[in-house]
Every structure is written in C-alpha cells, then in structure tokens.
Amino acid sequence: MEKGRRLLFWAGILFVFAATSIVFLEARGLDAQANAGAVARVDGVYIDTLASYGKLELPVVTFYHDQHTDALAKQGKDCASCHKKDADGKLSTKFMRLEDGDADELKLIYHNQCIGCHQEMSRAGQQTGPLDGQCRSCHVDRSAETAWQPVAMDLSLHARHVIATGGDEKCGTCHHRYDEAQKKTVEVKGKEESCRNCHQEKPFHDETGLLVSSYAQASHSSCVSCHQDFTAQKKDSGPVSCAGCHSTEAQAKYKVLADIPRLKRGQPDAALLVTMDGDKPKVSMGPVAFNHEKHETAVGDCRSCHVGEGTMDGKFFELAGDMHLRSNMQGCIGCHSAMQQEKPVCAGCHDLMPVNKAPSQTSCVKCHDDSLKDLYADGAIPAKEAAAARAAGAIAARDLTVATIADEEIPEIVIIGSLSDTYEPSKLPHRKIVKRLIQDMQGDTMAGHFHGQDVLMCQGCHHNSPASKTPPKCASCHTAPFDPATPGRPGLMAAYHGQCMGCHTSMQLEKPTNTGCGDADGCHKVK
Structure with missing residues (x-):
C-alpha cells in the first residue's frame, strides 16, 4: 500500500514536470516567434x-x-x-x-x-x-509591428505603366467597368476612372448585388498577376514581393521620369474657379483664372487637389475644403504655403510672417480677377469653352517676372550699431542680399505671379510698415530695451536677432553662423 502511494506520488511529480516542460517549451517557442x-x-x-x-x-x-x-x-x-x-x-x-x-x-x-x-x-x-x-x-497580434508603406501611383509611375503596357490605346489593361449584360469587366474607352471610384476600403455588394472586391484585393490581383506575366515573357517587370513595392528602400529606388507626358483625361488647360451658391455662381471677389496645365506639373497626382467620387462630365472629382485654409493641403493657400516652406529662398521670409494676419485687398486681386465678372452677370453660367477661353486669355496676359529694384535705390551697406556694446556694429551687405534673393526667384512662376511689385521684397524684413523703398528703421517700432507695455512686440535686440537668425536657419545658410557672434564667419567683431 505504502509502495503504491510512493509510485503515485512520483508519477504525479513526473506529470507536473512534464506538463511544465511542455508549457515552458511552448512558451520558448512563442518567445522565439515573437522575437522573430x-x-x-x-x-x-x-x-x-x-x-x-x-x-x-x-x-x-x-x-x-x-x-x-x-x-x-x-x-x-x-x-x-x-x-x-x-x-x-x-x-x-x-x-x-x-x-x-x-x-x-x-x-x-x-x-x-x-x-x-x-x-x-x-x-x-x-x-x-x-x-x-x-x-x-x-495567433499572436503583431499588427503594430509593420514598416509597410502605401504605393503612390504618381504621375511618373503611371506614365511608366502606360509606356510598358502599350501606350494610351491600352488603358483597358488596368481600367475597366463591370458590364451587367456580359457579366464581366470590359474596357470603356474615354471613361477610365480611378480604381478607388469602384473599389473601396472593404469588399461590398453594389446595388445589383454584385460583390465588389476591396481596393487592396483588386490592386494586388491585377498588379501581381501582370508583373508575373511580364516576367514569364522575359520582359522588364515590376516586383511581385511585398518588400518590392511597400518598403521605403524599394520606393526610394523607383525610377522617376524626367519628362512626364501629360495625362489627358479631358481636363481643361485653363479654367475659371467660382464659388457656387446652389446652382448660382457667387463672384463678389471675381473669378480665379486657374492654369490647370501648369499645376499638373507641380503635383504628384490628381488626388493632390481632387478628392471624392466624381463623374466624367467635367467634375471628375469635386473640390474639397476651403481654398484659403492653410491647414488644407488640397486648397490653394495650404499648398502654396507648404511650397514656400520647402524652398529655402522662399522660407527665409515666409517662415517668419504671421499666419493669422488677414490678407490685404492687394493680395486678393492677385488671383480674383474682377474683369471676368461679366461672364456671370445675373447669375448666368457661361459655356465651358467660353470660360476656358477667357481664363486662358487672362493667364497669358500675366507678367510672371519677379519685379526688381534699381541698384542705386538699394542701400549697399546698412550699419546696425544702435546696441553695440561688447561687439562692433554689424555691417549688413544689404544690396547683395536683396539682389541674391531676387536672382534666386527669377524663373519661378509662382514667385513671379505674387512678387509683381518691386517693393514687395522689402516686406520680408520690414514687415509692419507700408511697402516702400525707404521703410522706417526697426527702432521706430522695436524699443530698446523690451517694453512690457507691448508684450507681443520683441525688443530691438531680440527683433534683430530673431529676424536675421530665423532667416538664416530657414534658408539653410551655413555662413554667417547663428552662434558664432564674433567669429570670422559671424556678424560682429569683438571690441
């Protein structure tokens, strides 16, 4: 009896040990899998x-x-x-x-x-x-552990696919519509739309009961199959692996065409932009003559500006958001502001400008053209051809040359010495700076359109005074020392350093250095 109890005891110990070992080994396996x-x-x-x-x-x-x-x-x-x-x-x-x-x-x-x-x-x-x-x-949730990047079918990548599949006559290779009578997808020439117009985030049944695959399913089925077919035919082809399309490293190696053929989808070269109140146009500020062809070259794809589900009747995608919101990257002001920050020559001035300052009437009329109001008299809506012709004429009449100032009207050297104590006065090469900024902006059509006034350049530094070739000195607004009565206005020393050093940082200038006050590359000499 006693012997039986001992055997049962040791059998129990062995069972617990074995069970623990199995759990431990499984756990080690899970750890290895998790670490992998x-x-x-x-x-x-x-x-x-x-x-x-x-x-x-x-x-x-x-x-x-x-x-x-x-x-x-x-x-x-x-x-x-x-x-x-x-x-x-x-x-x-x-x-x-x-x-x-x-x-x-x-x-x-x-x-x-x-x-x-x-x-x-x-x-x-x-x-x-x-x-x-x-x-x-x-069954381990690792959904957060991903470096997956979406594929952007930008204009360059799209053009490469058009060329590879046989040109504009082969759009049906990718674009199709489901024909209910034939019970299959068919090509409809001239009616090609974005894949996202039909394929959504998740699969769904349309009004006829047809199951429409998700965007991910449709794109992987079409793209991977096509790439495999090209590879089987010994032709240059795209990747078939996940990393080949969705990794940062692979996308950085995508060939970008230097000369991208224009993608013609029936869009106008020029158009008039107006605000609609129901079915009536509102043109209190005047229509905007919009150079659509030029803007196509400045964006990655059509969805940079257009979103939503549209039709092929001239409203391929509806405009979204307020065109004047800086936060709306699909609007005019938001996109232009982003471009100003990306270009060092623009960022030097525009990064320091207050974003909440209301635009002047002069700024509005740079885009809103009152001479085009007659097309919309009494709430009329002109024919597309007539509106396009007037828009094209207004665009052609624009002078896109950055306005310059005669050398003799630009002070060559400006001495900043009102606060000199430890250091000698700073000698600002004023004329050299102004001429270099104007030179770097020449050829930029956006800069030319908005910098048509010669003294507008002065506003970058002389920001709170009327545009003039002889603006008042900084000390006329910025006191020395700081005045607590005007907390939103820096003192003279802070104003000088904030403006100069802020501009140097935004323009990514290496010399003069922001922190080398008395260095050889600095702005001051030690007394």
Missing part, C-alpha cells in the same frame, strides 16, 4: 477573414508573406502553391480558394493547408513553421 517578428517588416498579412463571421476566439494571425514565398521558391514552387487563378487567369488574393465559404470551411482550409505544409516539410527534415497544437505560435 519584433523587427518591423513590410510583408505582414493579417488573416482576419473569420472576423466577419463573429467574434474571434484567438488573435488574428500575422502571416509574413515574403518569408513564405522565399521558402517556397527554394523548393521550386511559386504562387500557385497557395493561390488559385480565376476565369480571367488572374491570381486570387484569397488563400487556396476563389470564393469564401462558411466559417467552418474557412477554418479547415487554413488549418489543414498551413499546418499540413509545415508537417510535410518537418517530415522531410526541413526547417518549418508551427505544427498542430502550437496555436499561439501563429
């Missing part, structure tokens, strides 16, 4: 299909696609090992199926196929993934 995915990757595919059938029992599976395709390639296998082709010969983005079944069927597909493949490789003595019973080795 700790480095952010671009090929993580989240298998969450069953979430549409109800609450998930376990976390979604993060499936590293490139890791698996590389392993299959070493065995001489390709995408067909996991993906089937549809009637059009395109690879389905779904795993081992063309259509979704019920939840139980889907679970069996994933578990049988994935674990089955792993077991087959394990029996062959090959390194492989988790086996049956190691649920938590796959």
